[in-house]
Amino acid sequence: MRFQNYEVGNFYDEVFETGLEPRSPARTLVRNIEALPAGELLSRQNAAERALMNMGITFNVYGASQGVEKIFPFDLVPRVLPSSEWNWIEKGLKQRIQALNLFLDDLYHDQKILKDGIVPREIIESSKVFRKECIGLNPPRGIWCHVTGTDLVRHSDGQVYVLEDNLRCPSGVSYVLQNRHVMKSMFPKVFEALKVRAVSDYPGHLRDMLEYLAPDAAQTPRVVLLTPGIYNSAYFEHSFLAQQMGIELVEGRDLVVKDGYVCMRTTKGFERVDVIYRRLDDDFIDPKVFRKDSMLGVPGLMEVYKAGRVALANAPGTGVVDDKVVYAYIPRVIKYYLGEEAIIPNVPTYICSEEESLKYTLDNLDKLVVKAANESGGYGMLVGPHSTAAQRSEFAKMVKENPRNYIAQPTLSLSRVPTIIDGHFEGRHVDLRPYILYGKDIYVLPGGLTRVALKKGSLVVNSSQGGGSKDTWVLDDSADQQAATDASQVQAQSQSSTLSTSSTEPIAC
Numbered sequence: 001m002r003f004q005n006y007e008v009g010n011f012y013d014e015v016f017e018t019g020l021e022p023r024s025p026a027r028t029l030v031r032n033i034e035a036l037p038a039g040e041l042l043s044r045q046n047a048a049e050r051a052l053m054n055m056g057i058t059f060n061v062y063g064a065s066q067g068v069e070k071i072f073p074f075d076l077v078p079r080v081l082p083s084s085e086w087n088w089i090e091k092g093l094k095q096r097i098q099a100l101n102l103f104l105d106d107l108y109h110d111q112k113i114l115k116d117g118i119v120p121r122e123i124i125e126s127s128k129v130f131r132k133e134c135i136g137l138n139p140p141r142g143i144w145c146h147v148t149g150t151d152l153v154r155h156s157d158g159q160v161y162v163l164e165d166n167l168r169c170p171s172g173v174s175y176v177l178q179n180r181h182v183m184k185s186m187f188p189k190v191f192e193a194l195k196v197r198a199v200s201d202y203p204g205h206l207r208d209m210l211e212y213l214a215p216d217a218a219q220t221p222r223v224v225l226l227t228p229g230i231y232n233s234a235y236f237e238h239s240f241l242a243q244q245m246g247i248e249l250v251e252g253r254d255l256v257v258k259d260g261y262v263c264m265r266t267t268k269g270f271e272r273v274d275v276i277y278r279r280l281d282d283d284f285i286d287p288k289v290f291r292k293d294s295m296l297g298v299p300g301l302m303e304v305y306k307a308g309r310v311a312l313a314n315a316p317g318t319g320v321v322d323d324k325v326v327y328a329y330i331p332r333v334i335k336y337y338l339g340e341e342a343i344i345p346n347v348p349t350y351i352c353s354e355e356e357s358l359k360y361t362l363d364n365l366d367k368l369v370v371k372a373a374n375e376s377g378g379y380g381m382l383v384g385p386h387s388t389a390a391q392r393s394e395f396a397k398m399v400k401e402n403p404r405n406y407i408a409q410p411t412l413s414l415s416r417v418p419t420i421i422d423g424h425f426e427g428r429h430v431d432l433r434p435y436i437l438y439g440k441d442i443y444v445l446p447g448g449l450t451r452v453a454l455k456k457g458s459l460v461v462n463s464s465q466g467g468g469s470k471d472t473w474v475l476d477d478s479a480d481q482q483a484a485t486d487a488s489q490v491q492a493q494s495q496s497s498t499l500s501t502s503s504t505e506p507i508a509c
Contacts, residue, residue, distance in 0.1 A: 001041045002034055003418065006425045012156050012415040013427060014079050025082040025475055032190050033077070045076045045420055048182045056236060057178050072175055073468030075419045078183065079430060079450040080194075086474045089152070089160065089434065090444045092343030095334065097148055097436050100165065100321055102337040104144040108135050108317055118336045119329045123353070126404055127323045128374050129168075131282055133289050134317035137306065140213045141439075145321070146313035147206070147277075148436045149173075149448075152344070156413035161347045163431060164327055167318040169279050172449040172469075173435050174237035177202060177244070179471045197446035197474040202435070203244035209439030210245075210275045213311035218274040224248045224264060226255070226278045226285075228296050238279050247277075252284075257300035262310045275311045276301075282316045324373045324407050325351060348410060352403040361399065361408040365392040368408040369459075370399065383459060385411050414459055417470060419452060429453045431461050432472065447472030 008016050015026045022030040033041060049071075057072050081089075106113050107124060114121045124130050149170030151163040180199050184191050207223065214221035227238040229251050242249035254265050255273065263270035278285060284294040286301040304310045320326060328349040331342040350357035350368070361368060365384050372380030382395045399406045416427035434448035450470040451461035461467040 001036070001038075001420075001423075001425065003030065003425055006418055007427065009416070009427055010156065011413050011427065011429075012154055012158050014154075014415050014417045014430070015077075016418075023080075026080040028194055029078070029080060029190060029473075032187070041076065042420070042423060044186045048074060048076055048186060051182050051185070052178065055178060057175065072463060073454060074175075074179060074182070075428075075452060075454075075468055075470050076183075076186065077418050077420065077425070078471040078473050079417050079432070079447075080473045080475065081447065083475050083477045086197075086446065089344065093150055093434060093436050093444050094442045095338065095340065095343050096150065096162070096165075096330070097145060097438055097442055099334040099337045100148075100167070100330070101142075101144050101438065103333045104315075104318060104321065105142065106337075107320065108137055113333065113336055116336070118332050119326070123325055123329070123404075124320065127320050127326060129282070129319035129323055131290075131317040131320070133302070134315075137315065137317065138308075139315040140215070140308070140311045143213070143438050144315040144318050146209060146213070146315070146438050148314075148438070149433045150436065152432045152434065153347070153412055154415035156415075160344060161412070162330075162342075162344050163347055164324060165321050165330070166433075167314055167321050168281055169234075169314075170433070170435065171234040171237055171279075172433055172451075173202060173445070174240045175469050176435070176445065176447070176449050176472070178240075179469060183471045194473065195476045195478060197476055199445055199447060202445050203241060205437055205443050205445075206241070206277075207245040207247070209437045209443070210277055210311075210313055212439040213313060214274040215309060215311065221274040222248075222264075222272060223275040223277065224250045224255075224273050226250055226252065226276050226280065226298075228280045228284065232279070234279065241277075252294075252296045252298050255298045255301075257298065257304055260304065260307065260309060262298065262301060262304050273310060275313065277313050282319060285312075285316065322374070324371050325353070325404065328407055347412065350408040352399055352406040352408060357408070358399070358403050361406075362396055364408075365396060367411060369411050370395055370406055370408045373405045373407070381460075383411065386457075386459075411459075414453075417450070417452065419454070419470075421454075421456075426456070428456075429459050429461065430470065446474040 003020060006020065008018055016022055052074055053071050113119050114124060145167045147170060149166040149172065152160055153163045154160050176199055210223045211221045224247055225238055225242040227235060227249060239249055250264060256263055258270055262273045264273050280296055283291045285297040286299060287294045287297055288299050289302040305312055328351050331346055334340060334342045350361050352358045352361055368384045370382040382391060414429040414431065417430050418425040419428040430450050430452045432448055432450050435445040437443045450472045452468050452470055453459060453461045454468050455466045
């Protein structure tokens, strides 16, 4: 397969400059793909899909008529990020997580940011995911947001924006690890040459972070992963991460509060649990405090948590930051707590509960993306330019009835990456979900999950809406320097009558 017929289009392409000149970080990748024998890349794509299928890389689709379990689509052409850009992203994410943690602690204690009018009190108190039950909570080590998936997008001007924060139960990191395992088997020499930063140590970092939260009395902390069960959309990930960390995968029925502690049922009797990595929402974790009809949680869990005898990751109440209206205020939050401007900006956002923004939104529905405050997975959203008049009319009615529940944003031209479609390359839109762990230190997994909208022209990358994934390669500093050197050499060669091909020789894959 060759790229000569590939169309960059009027978008920022992560691999090519205008005119099909590879961006310097991707130059080695492009040269090696084009050096493969005819049909070899498609053969490797098919082999990768078979490998992922054999590994059971699946997700569940609620309400799918064809069956609930599907293989998560994967494309072999990766996204490549230079070290210099990644270092900037990493710095911005660490800044954001630090501010969000201070914000959450303030919201559930003194509420100074509300008293000072930086964030309107009514926005917080009307949020469906602000938990009054958590007021006064003191999570272990003062950390609320232990695992975060922050979605980033790049616009056509090359600027990277934060699209949304995911603090409740962010999923997808298992696909990062499995995609990388497959890619290294497909392109081992290219990985070695480019010095792609490793992601395989994520489970170790995750376990270290969880153990850091354990009560001081626990000398050898017992950590478990609490799953809603096999019908949850991310159950594969729950079981995979538990296996990779060497911890027990449990459901609510496996745990019980006994003598003031959380204990796990085992063949040897009850054994104390010190840390719970929970993968179910606040509503379901304790029927004595939240939803009384929950059959998934552990009755009395919150009482043990408040007493400091068990740690929960993430802390209950963190979902208020996932509220898309609260998201609009995060640049002000960063400024308030850290005295700094946000390194990575938000997408410009119209808050429909504000009169001028509401009028602008209703007058420009055909140009904007309108989102419900607490929906996810691509649901509860209107993409104006791709909508019908009937859809816009229906959304206008919902926004007018409950303006607090909606925001609007300009329709971004999401960046694209070449993707294998029907035996040739086509550009498909992508976003990026890096994963951030907050324990003793803040750790950002290099790269994260590149999600790709496989439907032509679609901007919706969610798996439930037909999206797939790509591996994300973050180069180290030395590879960055080599790529820059190669780029300058290629430029010099193009201006010289004496050509040397040494700097662009493909590497045996």
